[in-house]
Amino acid sequence: MASENFAEDLSTALVVVQRLIRRRLRRGAGSPRLRGAEVELLRLVASRPGIGVSDAAKELYLAGNSVSTLVNQLARDGYLIRETDPADRRAARLLPTEAAEARLRDWGKRRTALVRRHVALLDDEDRKALQAALPALRKLAENLHEEAEEI
Known part of the structure; x- marks a missing residue:
């Protein structure tokens, strides 16, 4: 069972990662x-x-x-x-x-390179955990998309 704060922790982590990726990419943007x-x-x-x-x-x-x-x-x-x-x-x-x-x-190229560089800094266990989480994150995105269409 997920902790009581799991949903909050997950949403915060996703927002922070997205924000930091955008900020890093702006530096080299046209x-x-x-x-x-x-x-x-x-x-x-x-x-x-x-x-x-x-x-x-x-x-x-x-x-x-x-x-x-x-x-x-x-x-x-x-x-x-x-x-x-x-x-x-x-x-x-x-x-x-x-x-x-x-x-x-x-x-897209710069985003991929940025994420690749920072994922490489993680230990093997963390990289495997992120890779294992991808199907669940895709399903979460699909569920959010479907719910938004119903509104």
Whole structure:
């Protein structure tokens, strides 16, 4: 049975790890500096080119006007292309630019290298524990995603 504080300890550890990864990656990032929500939107658009603003908002669990603001900023900075949806002239389809794809590739490589470097500093037992925890963490993410879709 997990300790009484397990859920709190786990959520705190995940937040701290994510925050520290983002901070380390910002040091070598290009300009302009992208916020977390901007990176999430770029990653979503790169994985689903042509996604609409309202679908992106649903997927990211953000208000439509918040996503519209992010789209405007990212388009202004040369990372997104906003096209009129031929099926619905009132809607927009979002596409990543080459600059966005290059930046995401660079970010992914740097993130992987950063985590690899710090995992290598752990002892063998800790590395094995992290590897063994991956399926459970993926299932946790899936459960959280499914619950959010129900709301």
